[in-house]
Every structure is written in C-alpha cells, then in structure tokens.
Amino acid sequence: MERIPILRMGSTLLVTIQIDMQDQTAVALQDDLADRIAQTGASGVLIDISALEIVDSFVGRMLTSISGIARVLSATTVVGGMQPAVAITLVELGLSLEGVRMALNIERGMALLQRGESDSAR
Amino acid sequence: MERIPILRMGSTLLVTIQIDMQDQTAVALQDDLADRIAQTGASGVLIDISALEIVDSFVGRMLTSISGIARVLSATTVVGGMQPAVAITLVELGLSLEGVRMALNIERGMALLQRGESDSAR
Numbered sequence: 045m046e047r048i049p050i051l052r053m054g055s056t057l058l059v060t061i062q063i064d065m066q067d068q069t070a071v072a073l074q075d076d077l078a079d080r081i082a083q084t085g086a087s088g089v090l091i092d093i094s095a096l097e098i099v100d101s102f103v104g105r106m107l108t109s110i111s112g113i114a115r116v117l118s119a120t121t122v123v124g125g126m127q128p129a130v131a132i133t134l135v136e137l138g139l140s141l142e143g144v145r146m147a148l149n150i151e152r153g154m155a156l157l158q159r160g161e162s163d164s165a166r
Numbered sequence: 167m168e169r170i171p172i173l174r175m176g177s178t179l180l181v182t183i184q185i186d187m188q189d190q191t192a193v194a195l196q197d198d199l200a201d202r203i204a205q206t207g208a209s210g211v212l213i214d215i216s217a218l219e220i221v222d223s224f225v226g227r228m229l230t231s232i233s234g235i236a237r238v239l240s241a242t243t244v245v246g247g248m249q250p251a252v253a254i255t256l257v258e259l260g261l262s263l264e265g266v267r268m269a270l271n272i273e274r275g276m277a278l279l280q281r282g283e284s285d286s287a288r
Contacts, residue, residue, distance in 0.1 A: 062184050
C-alpha cells in the first residue's frame with residue numbers, strides 16, 4: 045500500500061494528494077497525520093488537492109474527517125488548490141465540505157495558517 | 167498521464183514525488199518546472215523524495231537534469247527526505263547525484279534555500 049508523505053514545514057504539516065484515494069490509503073493518512081500532529085505539536089495541516097481531478101463524496105468525507113481529527117488535536121486544517129472544474133462538480137453534487145477551510149492555493153493556505161485567522165471558514 | 171503538482175511557497179517551488187517516475191512523467195515534470203520557474207521567477211526548487219523506496223539511475227538522472235535546468239534559470243535545487251535505505255543502495259550502486267544539493271528533510275531544505283547557502287553541495 046502506498047503511503048502519502050507528510051512534510052513538516054515549521055509548525056505546519058503539508059500533505060499533497062496525488063493518487064486516487066482508496067479506503068486503506070485514506071485510513072493510513074488519517075492515522076499518520078494524527079501521529080505526526082501529536083509528535084510535532086503542529087498547529088496547522090495544509091492539504092493540497094491540485095492534482096485531483098475528481099473529488100467525490102469519499103474524498104469529501106476524508107477531508108472533513110481529517111479536519112475534525114486535527115481540530116481535536118488543536119490543529120487547523122486548510123485545503124487548497126482545488127481545480128475550478130472540481131469546485132463546480134462538488135457544488136452540483138451538493139457536497140459542501142462543511143467545516144473544512146479552503147484556500148485558492150497552497151501559498152495562500154500557508155499564509156492563512158500563519159495568520160491563524162479564525163474567520164476563514166466562511 | 168499523471169502530472170506531478172508543483173506548489174509555490176513564496177520564492178520556492180515545492181515538488182513531492184510520490185509515484186514511480188516514468189519517461190513521460192519525468193519529461194512533463196521538467197517542462198512544467200521550467201515553465202513555472204520562468205513564470206514565477208522562483209529562486210529555489212525543493213524536491214521531496216521521502217515517498218520513494220527506490221531511486222535508480224533513471225530517477226537519479228532526472229534529479230540531476232532538473233537541477234541543471236533550474237540552474238540555468240537561476241534557481242537552486244535541493245532534494246530532501248531521502249530514506250536511509252535508499253541512500254545506502256544509491257551509494258552501493260555507485261550513483262552520486264553529482265551537482266544535486268541534498269537536505270535531510272524538507273524543512274531543512276527550505277531553510278537551506280532561504281539562507282541561500284552556496285556551500286551546500288558538499
């Protein structure tokens with residue numbers, strides 16, 4: 045099974061999702077992220093999904109779930125880089141990624157985490 | 167064909183290699199990186215290979231080649247996150263990654279690029 049690498053950048057953990065997520069990979073990512081947040085005391089998690097051409101309800105649930113896990117470990121999650129076409133499909137499917145903070149790209153996501161804004165979930 | 171995403175973080179472009187590289191993917195990555203360096207005026211390229219369990223001569227050549235392309239576009243390339251076992255195999259195979267700057271992990275690689283050290287190729 046492939047594992048998705050988690051990169052530490054200061055107090056932020058960066059995850060780039062490039063492969064189609066399957067059950068096992070998603071569970072492993074959640075476990076690894078929880079471990080790494082606990083280990084490093086990271087205050088932010090940044091997830092890049094710019095390589096994903098499909099964000100279905102499974103990926104949506106995974107993002108919501110990671111965001112929830114990070115929150116109870118007192119870290120903020122920002123998802124960035126969604127392709128415009130993916131955003132359109134997501135809304136058409138009625139998926140809202142409730143509770144997940146979004147950023148246009150990873151650079152802005154990083155800025156968001158560094159500012160520690162609390163109003164970015166709008 | 168899968169394309170490897172290139173993330174911009176300030177003046178650095180970050181690439182996480184997670185999939186087994188094939189000819190086409192490697193060529194596409196080189197093209198994309200050259201375009202992005204020209205477009206953004208990035209001064210550094212950071213390549214994370216922590217997910218790679220095999221670095222053979224093909225990947226080695228690709229890293230050397232990316233490093234060379236970035237150099238003529240006046241950007242410095244740092245490769246980080248090599249697994250210890252990979253490092254051992256690499257040396258056993260006689261591959262030296264000549265001219266490629268290495269860092270233990272992405273965080274140190276980023277620090278290296280930000281300091282703009284010129285003696286890091288040792």
